[in-house]
Amino acid sequence: xxxxxIKAGILDTVQDAGRxxxxxxxxxxxxxxxxxxxxxxxxxxxxxxxxxxxxMHFPAAEMLFEETMLVALSxxxxxxxxxxxxxxxxxxxxxxxxxxxxxxxxxxxxxTYLAVKGGWKADNWLHSYSTHLTVKAxxxxxxxxxxxxxxxxxxxxxxxLLNKESIFEALPWQAAVSAxxxxxxxxxxxxxxxxxxxxxxxxxxxxxxxxxxRESNRMGYRLQGPPLLTTQTTxxxxxxxxxxxxxxxxDGQLIVLMADHQTTGGYPRVGHLISADLASLAQKNAGExxxxxxxxxxxxxxxxxxxxxxxxQLQNAxxxxxxxxxxxx
Amino acid sequence: MALYQYLCERKITGVLDLIPAYTSLxxxxxxxxxxxxxxxxxxxxxMESQLQEAARSVEIHxxxxxxxxxxxxxxxxxxxPDLSELAALHQLTIEEVIQxxxxxxxxxxxxxxxxxxxxxxxxxxxxRTARKSSPRTKVPAGSVGxxxxxxxxxxxxxxxxxxxxxQTPLPLFDxxxxxxxxxxxxxxxxxxxxxxxxxxxxxxx
Numbered sequence: 001x002x003x004x005x006i007k008a009g010i011l012d013t014v015q016d017a018g019r020x021x022x023x024x025x026x027x028x029x030x031x032x033x034x035x036x037x038x039x040x041x042x043x044x045x046x047x048x049x050x051x052x053x054x055x056m057h058f059p060a061a062e063m064l065f066e067e068t069m070l071v072a073l074s075x076x077x078x079x080x081x082x083x084x085x086x087x088x089x090x091x092x093x094x095x096x097x098x099x100x101x102x103x104x105x106x107x108x109x110x111x112t113y114l115a116v117k118g119g120w121k122a123d124n125w126l127h128s129y130s131t132h133l134t135v136k137a138x139x140x141x142x143x144x145x146x147x148x149x150x151x152x153x154x155x156x157x158x159x160x161l162l163n164k165e166s167i168f169e170a171l172p173w174q175a176a177v178s179a180x181x182x183x184x185x186x187x188x189x190x191x192x193x194x195x196x197x198x199x200x201x202x203x204x205x206x207x208x209x210x211x212x213x214r215e216s217n218r219m220g221y222r223l224q225g226p227p228l229l230t231t232q233t234t235x236x237x238x239x240x241x242x243x244x245x246x247x248x249x250x251d252g253q254l255i256v257l258m259a260d261h262q263t264t265g266g267y268p269r270v271g272h273l274i275s276a277d278l279a280s281l282a283q284k285n286a287g288e289x290x291x292x293x294x295x296x297x298x299x300x301x302x303x304x305x306x307x308x309x310x311x312x313q314l315q316n317a318x319x320x321x322x323x324x325x326x327x328x329x
Numbered sequence: 330m331a332l333y334q335y336l337c338e339r340k341i342t343g344v345l346d347l348i349p350a351y352t353s354l355x356x357x358x359x360x361x362x363x364x365x366x367x368x369x370x371x372x373x374x375x376m377e378s379q380l381q382e383a384a385r386s387v388e389i390h391x392x393x394x395x396x397x398x399x400x401x402x403x404x405x406x407x408x409x410p411d412l413s414e415l416a417a418l419h420q421l422t423i424e425e426v427i428q429x430x431x432x433x434x435x436x437x438x439x440x441x442x443x444x445x446x447x448x449x450x451x452x453x454x455x456x457r458t459a460r461k462s463s464p465r466t467k468v469p470a471g472s473v474g475x476x477x478x479x480x481x482x483x484x485x486x487x488x489x490x491x492x493x494x495x496q497t498p499l500p501l502f503d504x505x506x507x508x509x510x511x512x513x514x515x516x517x518x519x520x521x522x523x524x525x526x527x528x529x530x531x532x533x534x
Contacts, residue, residue, distance in 0.1 A: 020345035023357065024333075025510045026440040029346075125504060134485065135444055137504040238441060238448070240348035240355030264350055264441025275360055297373045305364045 001067030002150040003116075006100070009061035011218075014120055014139035014151070015259075017050035019128035023240065023263045030130040030138075033111050033218060033259050033282035036180045036311065037075030041115035043315040044072035044092045044175060046322045051119030052129040052139075054151070058106040061145055068097045069157045070117040074177065076109025076283060082168045092171040092322060094161035099168060109283040118155030133260070158326055173321050175314055180307065182280040187295045187303070188246060191269035192239075196232040197248075204228060205270070209289040210254065216286055218260040227252025232268045241265040244273040246292075256281065274300040276307045330515050334394065335387045341379055342366070349514045350439040351448075356380070395436075395515045400482070400497050402431075402473050402520045403528035408496040415458050415475070415492050427522050429453040430494065435480060437516040445484035445502035445510035449518055452478045464490030471496045473520070484510070498523075498531035 005012075017038070018031025032038040032055055039049045058078050073080055073089045080087040082099050089112070095101070103112075122129040122139050131139030140149055162169050197205065210225040230248055241247065245257045247267035256273060257265075258281075273281060274295065284290065295303070333349040336356075343366070346357035356376065363372040404427045406412060416426045435449035452475055460476045465488060468474075472483045474491025483489060484502035501511045512518065523531070 020357070023346040023348045024440060024514050025444060026442065026446050027444045027509070126509070132444075132504075135502070135504045135509075142504075237351045237353075238439060239350045239353040240357075240441075242355070242357060262442055263348060264439060298371055301360065301364060301372055304360055308361045308364065 001097070002152045003069065003101075004064045004066055005061045005145050005147055005149045005151075006064050007062035007102075008145060008147045010057050010059055012054055012056045012061045012145040013131040013133070013143075014052050014122040014129055014145075015055045015131060016052045016129045018259070019126050019130055019132070019138070022126055026263050027126065027132075027135075028259075028261055028263050029243070030132055030218075030259050031128070032113065032130075034075050034113070034279045036177070036279035037111070037113045037283075038115075039311060039315060040090065040175050040177055040318075041072045041074035041113040042119070043318040044074065044090070044322070045070050045115050045117040046319055046326075047115060047117065047119050049315065051115065051154075052122045054114040054120060054145070056103075056112050056114065057110065058103070060103045060112065062100060062102045065095050065097055065099045065101070066150070067153075067157060068095065068159070068162065069153060070094050070161065072115050074113050074115075074175065076112040077107040078109075078112050079104035079107050080112075085167070087168065088170045088174070090175045090177055091173070092318075093168055094158075094171070095168040096162055096166070106285075110285045111282060116153045117157055118153045121152040121154050171322070171325055173318075175318060177314075180279060180311065181283060182277055182290075184289070185291045185293055186277045186281060187274045187293050187300070188244075188271035189274060189295060189297050189300050191246065191271040193230070193232055193236070193248070193268035194270055196230045196268055197270060198229045198231060201228040201230065206291075206293060209291050211289045212284055212286050214286045218258055220258050220261055221256045221281065221284075223254040223256065225254070228254070228270070230268055236266045236268065238264045238266040241269065242272065244275065244278050245269055246271045246273065258282065274303060276300070276304040331393045332384055332387045333514065336383055339383070343372075350441070393515065395517050396513065397434075397517045397519070398512060399519050399521055400499060401523040401527070401531060402495040402497050403523050403525055404430075404495040405525040405528070407525070408472075408528070409494050411461070411474075411492040412494045415456065415494060418458065419455055421455065426456055426494065429456045430475075430480070431520045431522055433519075435518045435520075437512050437514055437518060440510070440512065440514055443483070443485055443487055443502075445512065447481055447501075447512040447516070447518070449480050450478050452480050454478075458492045460490040461492060464488055468493065469496070471498065471501070473497060496528070498528050 015032040018029035125138035136142035210223040213222040343363040348355040437447045439448045468489040473495040
């Protein structure tokens with residue numbers, strides 16, 4: 001049995017940790033925009049960190065549970081409801097067969113992730129369940145979820161978590177995720193062409209506020225801010241680029257490459273946002289401002305290391321609580 | 330390219346992707362996993378020393394191997410929207426342009442922009458042409474184009490600004506194949522001219 005989309009959202013796709021090993025063929029890794037949220041949603045239902053999840057943008061889909069399932073939402077808060085009643089985020093929730101999940105309004109964040117115990121069944125293309133929209137492969141037939149689509153959990157759901165009368169029940173713990181997200185300031189390491197920025201441009205880069213423009217999507221975020229001048233006047237020879245790369249466009253504005261970025265590019269690489277801060281950016285919406293500061297490669301590694309340890313601890317705690325709970329019923 | 334092939338064979342732990350381009354090789358590695366394996370050490374420094382080591386070995390040992398691929402191209406004007414203009418611009422006949430485009434053996438320097446889009450060079454000087462000033466919103470899959478000294482084939486329908494001089498009936502990209510892309514970085518490619526009838530026959534098979 002399954003969950004059925006009864007009203008399509010604007011862009012809901014099945015994603016996992018991404019498709020690596022094929023960038024030399026121009027096949028970009030894709031995968032979830034917010035890896036922290038994917039890991040949290042999965043941990044809350046006892047899954048492996050990279051099990052397939054549904055990534056939803058706002059307005060998100062409305063879905064009918066055709067089976068009682070253990071699910072969790074993490075990432076953005078779109079005020080989820082089950083049959084009109086508020087459903088908590090960052091918590092494992094058991095939902096009864098026949099119940100409808102819908103979303104009210106966008107309270108915080110840009111993407112929410114729905115995990116089910118065991119992970120969602122999806123098409124595997126080149127060792128990943130992520131939806132590749134350009135080549136129409138992976139995930140749910142290589143496309144965004146549409147009305148009447150059905151998604152199935154990869155394993156049997158745990159029974160007996162619900163009282164006879166309840167439509168849904170949240171299990172009594174919550175993942176504290178806010179510490180993993182930076183609000184206003186994101187960090188970068190210097191890119192190969194950082195020193196082609198004029199001294200004034202460097203000053204502007206680290207003292208200004210940049211706003212995410214409307215032309216931002218899973219490929220990249222265009223930023224609006226004071227234009228930056230570069231001494232790079234000749235065209236660069238194309239090289240590989242990656243998630244987090246800050247490229248300087250000819251008009252002096254910046255673009256940050258995100259999950260569905262092209263594998264190569266020819267614009268100056270001013271910097272690379274550090275891996276630890278990419279989840280924070282993925283949860284920012286058009287119009288939101290942030291500033292940029294610079295750290296060394298070693299600092300970036302240390303920050304990620306600490307974040308990884310904290311995440312691992314939280315994942316372990318979630319797994320432990322769930323295992324105990326399932327033993328008890 | 331030799332370093333790329335050398336590293337592909339050796340599989341360094343933690344490396345997710347190796348992406349060669351014209352003058353660079355980019356390594357994407359799983360930072361979180363590598364930090365876990367090497368606590369207290371700089372993963373960047375570890376990677377750097379492994380790459381320097383590899384670069385030294387490559388100079389001594391490696392002989393580059395490359396596949397040789399022949400790609401049939403139909404230069405019929407019905408499939409080549411920019412061919413007449415390009416010929417006129419360089420004061421060449423269409424036959425001369427075809428001759429110049431099919432003579433060299435090209436090297437795949439890089440794949441990027443789209444899955445399976447191979448950047449090949451170098452195009453004969455007499456037919457090098459800048460990209461169109463305003464890109465087309467839709468270029469059909471299989472279109473063969475020129476951009477400066479590069480030539481390439483669109484693997485999928487896509488917007489694009491290259492000068493289109495023909496079409497190949499071969500699928501450059503097919504998601505259902507185990508190897509979805511026809512071309513690999515480092516391949517040697519030759520184009521051969523085919524008629525419109527042959528194009529349609531090959532397209533069917």
